[in-house]
Amino acid sequence: MPNVDLLRMTISELAPKIQNKEVSPVELTEAALAEADRLQPTLNSFITILHDGAMDQARKAESAISRGDYRGPLHGIPIGLKDNLATAGITTTVGSKVLANHVPEEDAEVVSRCRNAGAIIIGKENLEEFAAGATSNNPHYGAVHNPWGLDHIPGGSSGGGGANVAAGVTFVSLGTDLGGSVRLPGAFCGVVGLKQSFGRVSQRGLMVTSFNGDHIGPMTRSVADSALVLQVIAGNDPLDPSTVPVPVPDYSAHLGKGLKGLKMGVPSNHYFDMLDGEVETAVRRGIAALEDLGAELKEVSLPSMHYIGALRISAMADGVVTHEPFLKSHREDYGPDVLYRTIPGQFVLGRDYSKSLKVQRLIQEEYARVMQQVDFLVTPTAPVPAPRIDAKYIKMNGEDHRVRGPGSGLISRNTSPLNAIGLPAITVPCGVTQAGLPIGVQFITGPFEESLLFQVADSYEKVSPSQGLRPTVTVGV
Amino acid sequence: MKVSITNETLKAMIRDYKGLELSDEELELVRPELESYLSELEKLEDLDLSDLFSSRLLHIPD
Numbered sequence: 113m114p115n116v117d118l119l120r121m122t123i124s125e126l127a128p129k130i131q132n133k134e135v136s137p138v139e140l141t142e143a144a145l146a147e148a149d150r151l152q153p154t155l156n157s158f159i160t161i162l163h164d165g166a167m168d169q170a171r172k173a174e175s176a177i178s179r180g181d182y183r184g185p186l187h188g189i190p191i192g193l194k195d196n197l198a199t200a201g202i203t204t205t206v207g208s209k210v211l212a213n214h215v216p217e218e219d220a221e222v223v224s225r226c227r228n229a230g231a232i233i234i235g236k237e238n239l240e241e242f243a244a245g246a247t248s249n250n251p252h253y254g255a256v257h258n259p260w261g262l263d264h265i266p267g268g269s270s271g272g273g274g275a276n277v278a279a280g281v282t283f284v285s286l287g288t289d290l291g292g293s294v295r296l297p298g299a300f301c302g303v304v305g306l307k308q309s310f311g312r313v314s315q316r317g318l319m320v321t322s323f324n325g326d327h328i329g330p331m332t333r334s335v336a337d338s339a340l341v342l343q344v345i346a347g348n349d350p351l352d353p354s355t356v357p358v359p360v361p362d363y364s365a366h367l368g369k370g371l372k373g374l375k376m377g378v379p380s381n382h383y384f385d386m387l388d389g390e391v392e393t394a395v396r397r398g399i400a401a402l403e404d405l406g407a408e409l410k411e412v413s414l415p416s417m418h419y420i421g422a423l424r425i426s427a428m429a430d431g432v433v434t435h436e437p438f439l440k441s442h443r444e445d446y447g448p449d450v451l452y453r454t455i456p457g458q459f460v461l462g463r464d465y466s467k468s469l470k471v472q473r474l475i476q477e478e479y480a481r482v483m484q485q486v487d488f489l490v491t492p493t494a495p496v497p498a499p500r501i502d503a504k505y506i507k508m509n510g511e512d513h514r515v516r517g518p519g520s521g522l523i524s525r526n527t528s529p530l531n532a533i534g535l536p537a538i539t540v541p542c543g544v545t546q547a548g549l550p551i552g553v554q555f556i557t558g559p560f561e562e563s564l565l566f567q568v569a570d571s572y573e574k575v576s577p578s579q580g581l582r583p584t585v586t587v588g589v
Numbered sequence: 590m591k592v593s594i595t596n597e598t599l600k601a602m603i604r605d606y607k608g609l610e611l612s613d614e615e616l617e618l619v620r621p622e623l624e625s626y627l628s629e630l631e632k633l634e635d636l637d638l639s640d641l642f643s644s645r646l647l648h649i650p651d
Contacts, residue, residue, distance in 0.1 A: 419636055421629040428626060432609075439609055452615070456622040458608045459599060464630060470638045477642055519621030 115143035119280040120582065123337040126283070127185040133177065137188030141170035141232050144190035147281050148234060154262065154587050155279060156254045157272040159195045159205055160236040166190065169232045176230070185340045187230030192277075192285035194270045195236040196243050197328065198317040199223055206319050207239040207269075209252045209445040210438045220317020221352065222286060222328050222345045229344045234282060237272030241450045243288055244321065244431070245269055246296050246523040247501070247516045251447030255501050258300060259583040260549055264498040267300035267523075269293040270331065274301035277331045279585050284332045284341050288318055291427075292494075292527025294329040298539040299493035299552025302578060304569070305331045306338045307527075309559045310534035311356035313342075314349030322430035323354060324472075325531035335540060335570040339363035342562060358560050366567035372406035374568070377486030382417035383526050386508050388496045394543040394551040394577075395492045401575050402490065407568075410486055416478045419471045423532045424521065425460055426468035432457030449517035456518070472532045479533050483558040488568050491526050493539040493552035499523075526554065536562050538569045541578035550578065594623065 118126065118140060129135040148161050173188040193199065196206040198216035205211050219227065226233070238256045240248050248256040248271025256271040258264040259279040266275040270287025274297025277285050287294040289307040298305020306329045313328050320326045330341040343364070348357040378399060384392065403409055431454045432439075439446070439455070446454075482489070496506055505512040506522055513522035521528075530537040536559070539552040553572070557565045573579070596616050602608060611619065 419629075419632060421625070422633055425626055425629060428622065436609075443609075448618070452618040453622055455609050455611065455615075456619040456626065458606075459594070459602060459623060460626065464626075467630075467633060467638060470641060471633065471636070473641055474636075474638070514621065517621075518619060519625050521625075 115139065119143055119147055122334045123185055123189055123283050123332070123340055124334060126189065130177065130188045131182050137170045137173040137177065137232065138167070140188065141166050141190050141234065144234050144281060150587060151279055151281060151585060154585060155257050155259060155275045157238055157256050157275040157281065158235040159207070159238050159253050159272070160203055162202065162233060162235050165202070166232050166234040173230050173232060183230040184344070186226060186344055189231050189283050190234045191226060191231045192235050192237045192273050192282035193223060193233055194239050194273055194285070194287045196239060196288055196319050197223055197286060199233070199236065202236065204236065207241045207243065207250050207253060210442040212252070216317070218317065221314035221349050223317065225345050226286070237270070237276060237285055239272055240269035241447050242319070242321070242435070243269040243290065243293060244450045244453065245516050245520070246292065248272065248297070249501055249516065251449070257501070258498050259585045260302060261498065261547065262586070263500050264549060265300065265501055267296035267494070267498060270297050273331050274298060274303060274305070277301065277303045277333055278583055280582070284330050284337060286328060286345070287331055289327045289329050289531065290321055290325055291531055292524040294327070294331060295493050295527045295537060295539040295552070295554065296523060298331055300498035300550060302541045302544070302550030302581065302583065303331050303333055304335055304338050305329065305539045306342065307530060307537050308342055308346065308562050309536045311354055312358070312536070312560065312562070313345050314352040314355050316349055316352040321434045322427055324426065324430065325534070327531065335538070335566055335573045336364065336367055338538065339367065339566045361563050363563055363566055366563045367570045369567050370406060371402060371568065371571050374407050374488065375486040376402055376407040376409050377412040377482060377489045378409060379489065379491060380411045380413050382414060382420065383491035386495050386522065386525065387492060390545045391492050391495060391497065391551050395490070395553050398542040398553045398572065398576070399490055402572060405571055405575065412482050412486060412489070414478055414482065416475045417529065420475060420529050422468050422471040423528070426465050426472070428457035429460040429465050430457070453518045475529070476533050479535060487557065487564065489556040491554045491556070493526060493554040494523055495526060496523065497545045497547070497549040497551060530556060535559055536565050538565055540569045540573050541576060541581070543577040544581065593627065
């Protein structure tokens with residue numbers, strides 16, 4: 113099989129071939145690195161490509177597998193890591209000039225788990241500066257380009273990972289999601305993006321901007337692959353107090369079980385209030401398809417979402433406190449979008465911070481009640497398809513909304529609520545616009561119900577109009 | 590009534606709370622984020638934040 117065909121496969125398809133020694137991890141990694149080199153001038157999806165390190169790991173994987181020491185589905189699989197995940201001995205910039213030469217001494221917990229599972233790390237991926245935005249248009253390392261439309265953003269902040277998975281460079285990329293930063297690249301790049309329950313995956317080794325909602329999650333080419341990766345990275349970390357010692361189930365066990373008897377909640381407010389027409393049509397078609405598969409539709413109301421914007425208040429204060437040491441010593445190294453979006457956090461009053469947390473609790477309680485009535489929720493992932501890289505504003509309902517920097521937030525309005533609420537959410541491709549840009553549908557379940565989330569997402573994926581669609585990247589334009 | 594904060598107030602906060610300095614030009618650049626903060630606060634004026642579990646169960650009788 114030609115290497116380019118191998119690079120288009122999913123982990124679920126490829127892993128048995130690696131285990132059976134039909135596919136060599138060394139040849140696979142060589143192919144992935146060659147594709148990374150070929151596409152880097154066009155997509156700008158990496159900050160660092162790890163040629164030597166990846167080939168060393170690949171040779172070790174091949175040797176282990178040939179001895180019969182197969183470690184599981186990630187063994188020998190080329191993966192990418194967002195460059196805000198600490199990697200021992202490897203530069204970890206967090207997309208910033210401030211940390212341009214930062215070399216951590218230890219791996220992040222998720223990185224250790226991936227290494228132990230035999231995954232091959234081929235590079236550190238480009239992102240928004242300090243992961244603080246939804247465009248991946250980085251002032252220091254350049255803009256990441258969307259493989260489906262090179263003039264468009266891939267979403268962010270984990271845009272390099274979304275672009276790489278969609279373009280067939282990596283089989284999975286680990287991103288981080290504080291307001292949608294895995295799910296938005298998932299939606300804009302036409303791949304699957306998972307933000308699991310808060311506390312399910314260790315944050316240790318991530319530069320956490322807020323301990324109230326940051327998550328590390330995978331972007332993959334299928335729901336089944338997302339389940340395989342979560343299986344590796346999920347679990348209690350005794351050194352990360354945010355993780356919860358809930359047993360890790362077999363996430364693949366419910367795949368293929370269908371939707372009959374499940375109650376599907378469709379919010380009557382917020383999530384469908386500000387939407388591009390093509391996005392709404394695609395998601396409504398998705399909902400109809402889910403009904404055809406046997407899910408029972410129930411409209412649900414979430415009136416407290418009227419106040420969801422108040423959660424930004426505590427996030428503002430968390431942001432400035434995280435950045436304060438860097439701002440005092442390296443302020444001149446910040447790009448203007450992150451700088452002037454972060455500093456206003458110093459004006460947040462403690463009273464208002466506390467109110468913000470109370471609103472968060474109010475909304476959490478409301479979702480807890482709603483999740484007693486339904487098994488899962490369905491919403492659009494992003495309200496619009498990927499904007500152009502040079503777009504400063506998006507017009508919606510007659511108003512201009514900033515795409516990036518101070519005052520922005522439209523793109524993440526459907527994803528960011530789930531970060532503070534803590535419920536698991538996944539985006540699955542549900543079609544493309546007339547211009548050929550992907551659209552994503554978001555599924556949400558109760559806490560620690562990722563097995564159900566995968567069951568729902570997998571059922572939909574099999575009937576999605578995006579099945580079999582892939583971008584063709586024109587190099588050298 | 591739309592809430593706003595004057596540059597003088599912001600400068601006094603920076604001075605008295607040892608905040609990060611901002612020039613007049615930079616104060617205008619942080620305005621969109623500040624306006625967003627204040628507008629969200631305004632929305633909360635009609636919200637009863639005492640109606641949370643378990644305050645909902647443990648309150649002074651009407």
